[in-house]
Amino acid sequence: MQNNDIFRDKDKKLEFSPATNLLEQSAYKYQLQERATPNLYRYLFDYESIPKVSFNHRFVPINMPEHIWITDTTFRDGQQSTSPFSVKQIVDLYKLLGKLGGPNGIVRQSEFFVYSEKDRRAVLECLSLGLEFPEITSWIRASKKDFELVKDLGLKESGVLVSCSDYHIYKKMGLTRASAMDKYLGIVKEMLSMGIRPRCHFEDITRADYYGFVVPFAEALHNLSEESGIPIKIRACDTMGFGVSYQGAALPRSVPGIISGLQHYAGFPSELIEWHGHNDFYKVVTNASTAWLYGCSGVNCALLGIGERTGNCPLEAMAIEYASLRGTTDGMDLSVITEIADYFENEIGYEIPPRTPFVGREFNVTRAGIHADGILKDPEIYSIFNTEAILGRPASVSVDSHSGLAGIAFWINRFFRLSGSDALDKHSPIVEKLKAEVDKQYEDGRNTTMGDSELEYILETIDFEEYTRLCHLRIRRAKE
Helix, strand or coil: CCHHHCCCCCCCCEEEECCCCEEEECCCCCCCCCCCCCCCCCCCCCCCCCCCCCECCCCCCCCCCCCCEEEECHHHHHHHHCCCCCHHHHHHHHHHHHHHHCCCCCEEEEEECCCCHHHHHHHHHHHHCCCCCCEEEEEECCCHHHHHHHHHHCCCEEEEECCCCHHHHHHHCCCCHHHHHHHHHHHHHHHHHCCCEEEEEECCHHHCCHHHHHHHHHHHHHHHHHHHCCCCEEEEEECCCCCECCCCECCCCEHHHHHHHHHHCCCCCHHHEEEEEECCCCCHHHHHHHHHHCCCCEEEEEHHHCCCCCCECEHHHHHHHHHHHHCCCCCCCCCHHHHHHHHHHHHHCCCCCCCCCCCCCCCCEECCHHHHHHHHHCHHHCCCCCHHHHHCCCCEECECCCCHHHHHHHHHHHHCCCCHHHCCCCCCHHHHHHHHHHHHHHHCCCCCCECHHHHHHHHHHHCHHHHHHHHHHHHHHHHC
8 A cells, every 4th residue: 555545534533553554543532530539449459458460351462662772770769779879989880881781872871869969960970971871861859940950960851750640649749630730741841941851750650540640641741742842751650569561451550551551542652651660579570571562662770679668670680681582782791780790799888689680699609419510511501591701700609518529520610710621520539529528517517608718728728739730720721
């Protein structure tokens, strides 16, 4: 069909979609539904029991955008949950974010507070680096003074809070839906008048009346954007982690439904929709990935998942997820994830739980002897991927009472960088000697894992000649 033959409907009720090549009903218009009392979805959230997930068996199609990216809130939401970073720490981490995201800007933006002198100094120092990515944005309260702060710093985009559930509108702010919407639109208009791109944070969207407030408000924002010529972004905030990724789940908890509806009913394109989730129910990574799959270009994260209560979506997790979904890193340097983890622990003093995926000290460490035996034969058997090549973190074993001969052999090979014909197997005499000494310690009552320096000392003590040989092999390997 040629373009001039595309069906036209004078009543605007049907529209040909170039995205699906189908005629679609376009007359979905949802009016603001004012209420005297709030709709708190008590059948889902009665507060005295675990929140319920309901299903209505409505399915929306997967709609992965052409371009997807990650945005960062480490210095805003993340910093609210930790000891405040120094200016130097913020600048260092910002540079690492740029290095991780690569030249294509997969880590697209990073948001900052601008309230204190320290906040503003950090923004200015990061701006002075001249990095294209991540773009520096801000988060502000709805006040003219704050708008002027953003403008004076030369920032082009800022987030602003527009809470959308009745929990917030009625119970927290003491407003009605109509007065809240009127207030929010006034704030956005003022930002537009100052040339600031608004990023509207739809707080608590997973407890909001989707068709009675979210869609009418989003549609009003879409109209404002068209009138002003300035893009307005929606950040769909799963503030309490209530979102679910299940197909056929009902709103307001359905992540596919939320994202699809913002596009289909409110006219927002993928690049102006962003997902911000929390991990209260262990769903934060899956929900962020689902937001991508159903049409959201941006997912908002924090390094190591730091953030309010159970935290934000870990940025490093979504970097790995991006590569998984796209089949390419698109220029990201994933080894920087290890640099970031080391910086948090060594420079900031933040303790990362050791079993945290990708960044914990023990995420790719095995203790079980039978697993160590498999890794000794082929690391691929018990490693999720080549963690040494991708993250700069080789798979390793932790030596304790369960390690077995294979675990001891693997530790020696890793510690002394032995490979190929130099590598020891579990039947090597030195492996058996070290295993005997390790077993003796646990028979005598030891109950803690053995460290590298401790094992090296034992090895040197029981067979100095073999220990010296292994040290020479390690030196030779380091020079290669």
